[in-house]
Amino acid sequence: MSIDIPETNFPRVVIVGGGFGGIQLAKNLKNKEVQVLMIDKHNYHTFQPLLYQVATGGLEPDSIAFPLRKVFKHQKNFVFRVANVEKVHPTEKYLETSIGEIPYDYLVIATGSTTNFFGNTEIESNSMPMKSIPEALNLRSLILQSFEEALLRDSINEQEALMNFVIVGGGPTGVETAGALAELKSHVLPNDYPDLDLRRMQINLVESAPRLLSSMSPQASKQAESFLKEMGVNVRTNDLVVSYNGTTVELKSGRKLETTNLIWSAGVKGSVIEGINPEVLVRGNRIKTDSYNRVSGYENIFAIGDVAAMITEETPNGHPGVAQVAIQQGKLLSKNIINLINNRELKAFSYLDLGSMATVGRNKAVVDLPFIRFQGIFAWFVWMFLHLLFLVGFRNKLVVLVNWIWNYFSYDRGTRLIIRPYRKNKDVMDEERNLVHAKL
Numbered sequence: 001m002s003i004d005i006p007e008t009n010f011p012r013v014v015i016v017g018g019g020f021g022g023i024q025l026a027k028n029l030k031n032k033e034v035q036v037l038m039i040d041k042h043n044y045h046t047f048q049p050l051l052y053q054v055a056t057g058g059l060e061p062d063s064i065a066f067p068l069r070k071v072f073k074h075q076k077n078f079v080f081r082v083a084n085v086e087k088v089h090p091t092e093k094y095l096e097t098s099i100g101e102i103p104y105d106y107l108v109i110a111t112g113s114t115t116n117f118f119g120n121t122e123i124e125s126n127s128m129p130m131k132s133i134p135e136a137l138n139l140r141s142l143i144l145q146s147f148e149e150a151l152l153r154d155s156i157n158e159q160e161a162l163m164n165f166v167i168v169g170g171g172p173t174g175v176e177t178a179g180a181l182a183e184l185k186s187h188v189l190p191n192d193y194p195d196l197d198l199r200r201m202q203i204n205l206v207e208s209a210p211r212l213l214s215s216m217s218p219q220a221s222k223q224a225e226s227f228l229k230e231m232g233v234n235v236r237t238n239d240l241v242v243s244y245n246g247t248t249v250e251l252k253s254g255r256k257l258e259t260t261n262l263i264w265s266a267g268v269k270g271s272v273i274e275g276i277n278p279e280v281l282v283r284g285n286r287i288k289t290d291s292y293n294r295v296s297g298y299e300n301i302f303a304i305g306d307v308a309a310m311i312t313e314e315t316p317n318g319h320p321g322v323a324q325v326a327i328q329q330g331k332l333l334s335k336n337i338i339n340l341i342n343n344r345e346l347k348a349f350s351y352l353d354l355g356s357m358a359t360v361g362r363n364k365a366v367v368d369l370p371f372i373r374f375q376g377i378f379a380w381f382v383w384m385f386l387h388l389l390f391l392v393g394f395r396n397k398l399v400v401l402v403n404w405i406w407n408y409f410s411y412d413r414g415t416r417l418i419i420r421p422y423r424k425n426k427d428v429m430d431e432e433r434n435l436v437h438a439k440l
């Protein structure tokens with residue numbers, strides 16, 4: 001059954017996903033002769049680059065989330081619905097969603113990506129991913145609960161397992177999380193838990209490649225590793241987690257680590273909607289598109305951002321899964337959709353790489369810009385400035401800035417709250433997820 005959507009004489013562009021790509025596209029379609037209908041399973045946009053700060057008690061979740069309706073409150077041609085998109089019917093041109101059927105003239109899939117456990121169900125059910133706000137809050141609760149639990153154990157081995165953190169994946173997320181945990185260990189936890197011997201707290205960062213931050217320059221990798229080591233993190237490159245049963249991590253090198261806290265940031269895969277021809281899915285479960293972001297084999301279906309793999313001679317593996325790709329593709333696609341409607345020529349996408357960066361801790365960051373590379377305190381200020389710039393919403397920018405200034409001078413992290421205790425059981429999480437859906 002079709003849902004109630006305002007009538008329109010203009011073509012309807014349905015955008016699935018209010019992430020970086022979806023928002024940019026919808027904004028650029030303002031005042032154009034189309035109806036923009038955005039669907040997202042959440043009513044808010046998540047600023048994923050700062051999820052790790054929520055997980056480690058540095059920021060509250062509402063400072064990195066922004067209501068999607070508020071982003072577009074002055075855009076007359078914009079309609080929003082909260083729904084989970086379940087299937088696309090390309091021939092009949094409609095979407096099957098949790099709230100009913102939604103017809104489209106043009107469909108843009110901007111659904112981003114989800115955690116990739118590479119088929120290892122044991123790791124999936126025992127580890128902590130960090131791809132959404134609920135997951136970051138689960139991790140925050142688990143970290144704090146582990147220390148509360150450690151206080152109650154007499155056995156040194158059990159205490160150590162509770163205070164041992166293993167982070168898998170040495171990309172920006174893994175590096176930033178390891179650095180934030182090391183700062184908690186040095187500045188915050190000793191005050192909160194004077195009864196625990198925090199010298200026994202371990203932070204291990206495991207990376208299968210020979211170096212951390214492999215998408216950045218060797219100089220940045222080397223400096224990030226040296227910052228982390230200085231902060232007491234055990235960096236284990238050239239190694240791989242092969243199994244984790246909830247208490248023991250086995251590495252390919254044969255080493256075993258006892259821990260109740262495994263954080264998985266080792267990979268993502270595209271969040272593809274059912275109904276898209278499986279033959280157009282490429283490595284990383286991404287949807288193959290042409291250089292106009294048009295999904296191979298379809299006239300009026302497009303994919304942008306993390307879920308898209310624009311395979312061309314210059315980009316045989318598609319573009320990197322970063323916010324700038326999604327933003328730039330969203331911007332150009334808004335023009336191309338209008339060109340298509342008016343039978344004008346389409347413009348091919350060309351990615352302008354603005355550089356990449358990662359922060360390790362206070363005064364410690366690494367920045368690779370196209371024309372210059374630098375590390376240390378200046379890099380840390382640049383990192384903060386750019387994150388504030390791209391954060392959605394003036395209130396959020398202000399709250400985050402005030403928090404950072406407070407944390408810097410007080411050496412504190414204010415949000416060490418177990419609001420929603422984490423129950424370490426995949427079935428419980430699935431049950432909770434289903435309840436949310438049932439309510440919708």
Ligand SMILES: Cc1cc2nc3c(=O)[nH]c(=O)nc-3n(C[C@H](O)[C@H](O)[C@H](O)COP(=O)(O)OP(=O)(O)OC[C@H]3O[C@@H](n4cnc5c(N)ncnc54)[C@H](O)[C@@H]3O)c2cc1C
Nearest residue numbers: 017019020021040041048049085111112305306321322323
């Ligand atoms: C922890 C972390 C740190 C990161 N740090 C950085 C960084 O420092 N710099 C950087 O450039 N990039 C970073 N990234 C990557 C960056 O966040 C992504 O590249 C970017 O978000 C991709 O934008 P997108 O629009 O493709 O998808 P997203 O921003 O992921 O948005 C997808 C949207 O689609 C919605 N959705 C998905 N499936 C459905 C469905 N079936 N029905 C309805 N709605 C759906 C989701 O709710 C979401 O709102 C980081 C990612 C993570 C997870």
